[in-house]
Amino acid sequence: MATAISAKSLTKEFGRREVLHGVDFEVEAGSVFGVIGPNGAGKTTTMRCLLDIIRPTSGTIRVLGTDPRAGGPELRRRIGYLPGELFLAGRVTGRTLLAHYEAISGPVPPGRVDQLAERLGLDLTRHIRKLSKGNKQKLGLVQAFMHQPELLVLDEPTSGLDPLVQQEFHAMVREAKHRGQTIFLSSHVLSEVQQTADTVAILRDGRIIAVESVNGLREGAVRRVRFTTSGIAAHDAVALLSGVPGVGHVEVLESDGTATLSATIGGDIQPLVRMLASLRLTDLVLEEPDLEEAVLTMYATPQEEAR
Amino acid sequence: MTALPLFRRAFFDTWRSTLGWALGLAAAIFLYLPLYPSIGGSAQMQDMIDALPPEMTKALNYDQIATGPGYTQATLFGLLGFLLMTIASVSWGAAAVGGDEESGQLELTLAHGVRRVQVVLERALALLLRVVLLAAVVCVLVWLLNGPAQLGIELGNLLGATVLFAGLALLSGTAALCVGAVSGRRTYGLAAGAAVAVLGYVFNAVGRQTKDVEWLLDVSPYHWAYGNSPVANGADWPAAGWLWAISAALVVLAAVALERRDVGA
Structure with a gap:
């Protein structure tokens, strides 16, 4: 080229x-x-x-x-x-x-x-x-x-x-x-x-x-996922979500009848989608990855660690 | 592709300004010249001039005001016309490169298929033609009023004076253009152009007072142009040559300076 x-x-x-x-x-x-x-x-x-x-x-x-x-x-x-x-x-x-x-x-x-x-x-x-x-x-x-x-x-x-x-x-x-x-x-x-x-x-x-x-950044980038599910206890949902590779920062936002959870996911999203398919979802938000954050984590963290 | 695109823009896009200055000059001519028979030519006026301090009449060039050509020289070419032409020329000169750079527009122009030397030369040409156009308007109007206002100006002398009139304004304008191109600042260009005009005028006025400071006349472009009263006595052609040649040199200097430096930095 x-x-x-x-x-x-x-x-x-x-x-x-x-x-x-x-x-x-x-x-x-x-x-x-x-x-x-x-x-x-x-x-x-x-x-x-x-x-x-x-x-x-x-x-x-x-x-x-x-x-x-x-x-x-x-x-x-x-x-x-x-x-x-x-x-x-x-x-x-x-x-x-x-x-x-x-x-x-x-x-x-x-x-x-x-x-x-x-x-x-x-x-x-x-x-x-x-x-x-x-x-x-x-x-x-x-x-x-x-x-x-x-x-x-x-x-x-x-x-x-x-x-x-x-x-x-x-x-x-x-x-x-x-x-x-x-x-x-x-x-x-x-x-x-x-x-x-x-x-x-x-x-x-x-x-x-x-x-x-940009593709490389996208693959390495962290997305935010948030979903609401019914018919499952919140702590069971947390256990399922935590078992998905790449997931972190799991939080329960609501556990009142329906469970609303949020988490971050890095890398491949296929395992997450497979897990979500097994739940009865009433709401799902999978945000576009914030590449800015990806870059900042890639280049800011090593510097800080070096200090 | 059209020929001289930068010249065309500089010349035609400012037609309102050119027209405005032309109207201003015309107003000055129609205000002053028709009054000659009742003011300049009258014995009373001569008595009044004689009563004024001689330093003052010399500074204002009113010592020759009793004749039609002298009156035209002193009031129009030497004072109000000179002032209007100089302001027009200096403002165009300062805007041509320095003003354009300061506003941020020069950057975009230079990013296109033009050379910097070409930018300076085409805009200097637009300045030149606008000044010549205004001078031509003045020349034609004075000639039209020559008979009705009983001025008694000879055509050859009028043409010569017009060449000096344009050359003097152009010198201030090209000084403004040059300093604007060197500094990239419109204000510096304006200051330089105004300095050439004002100092030239002041040196002439002071230099004419006594022998001791006569040398000031040698460095006054105003005196080079008007020292021998061209409307009355015909142009000093070597002086005209100097005015135009220095203007040309300033334009070349502007082109060289712009070529060598960063723009908009």
């Missing part, structure tokens, strides 16, 4: 303040790569380096096989970029502004702008300064996606979008991936990228502290 982005020992100093302390990562072509980290971790700085908006102090970058410093406009036409702090102004309509960006990016297929605007529910005839933050963000997404670039670099793409539009954005990312485009996106929370990303990198204080596949 070809590499769309590679960064080696990337450092960046602003004056005396070092923001990146040797960032290393590779993004496979045609994959969705998410960078997670708190504000100030260096996500935006890393992305700006990819587009030659700022230049790294040391280290090497290859974007679509080229050094961004040498790639020039030809390279940037093959990239779609959404800045983290999008600011659009001017007394022009969305359509006029997009026509301007179209003139300075790669070729845009006819009808593509309208199609994207319609999907995101964006009115292109309105003046930019009258658009809400969410609508400006939609405009930013359209300009990043419209020329179907080989690489999309999206800094906090879902910020300001309502949940329905976020879903549409996730669909756009999946479609782009199917078309073979590479997507590099960032977020301060994992839950935002776990739906679309194949791989996540955790960036903290200017360093990548973990790179994991």
Whole structure:
């Protein structure tokens, strides 16, 4: 598999303040790569380096096989970029502004702008300064996606979008991936990228502290289960549940006629489902695994143990 | 692909601003020039000017106000027109790169298929054309009023003065653009542009007072342009060349500076 982005020992100093302390990562072509980290971790700085908006102090970058410093406009036409702090102004309509960006990016297929605007529910005839933050963000997404670039670099793409539009954005990312485009996106929370990303990198204080596949995280992640059953004593239900491999933190929430239990389950859920099938259930909740918690347990605990 | 996309955006998207300044300049012209026959040309006015302290008439360039060309030079090209043109040019120059970077929009533009040098040059071209457009409006309106207001200006002198008028405003504008591009701050650009204009004006006013401080005239762009009263006596073409050449050099400096530094950092 070809590499769309590679960064080696990337450092960046602003004056005396070092923001990146040797960032290393590779993004496979045609994959969705998410960078997670708190504000100030260096996500935006890393992305700006990819587009030659700022230049790294040391280290090497290859974007679509080229050094961004040498790639020039030809390279940037093959990239779609959404800045983290999008600011659009001017007394022009969305359509006029997009026509301007179209003139300075790669070729845009006819009808593509309208199609994207319609999907995101964006009115292109309105003046930019009258658009809400969410609508400006939609405009930013359209300009990043419209020329179907080989690489999309999206800094906090879902910020300001309502949940329905976020879903549409996730669909756009999946479609782009199917078309073979590479997507590099960032977020301060994992839950935002776990739906679309194949791989996540955790960036903290200017360093990548973990790179994991989302599937791997999902397998290792802990889910929360809660169910209500009738016709069985609470302590019997506890005994059955505790016998399932991977189950922990069993709690009885209610034992008044019906029994309500909660627990956590890590790893394979098949044994749990088999056990539950033998009960007379009146309610069952099996939550989506919280990958954020998975990452935190993976990378926070060893450090604390080391202390 | 359309030619000069950045120039087109900078030039056409600001048409309201350009029109506003043009109207302001037109208002200044229609306010001042028709009054010449009743003010500047009258003997009473000359008596009043003579009664003023000579330092003051020199500072305001009112020593030549008794003739039509001198009146036009002092009131329009030297004062109100100069002020309006300078403000327009400096505000456009400071916004072109520094203001755009400060607001966060430059980052997105540079992420597209453009070169930084191209960004500076196309926006400088938009600044240049807007300044030239305003100067042309002034030139045409003055020429239209030349007969009715009994100004007696020669066309050649008017054209020469217009070139200097535009060059002087452009110098402040490109200084603002350059400092904005070097610093990434709109305010620094505004300060630099205003400093060139204001210091130039003050050095001229002070330098004309006594021989001791005459050297101030040599460093005053205002004096380079207007030292010999171009509306009355024709343009000092080498001075015009200097104004335009320094502006060009400032634009080149802006392009080099932007090319070499981090944006939005």
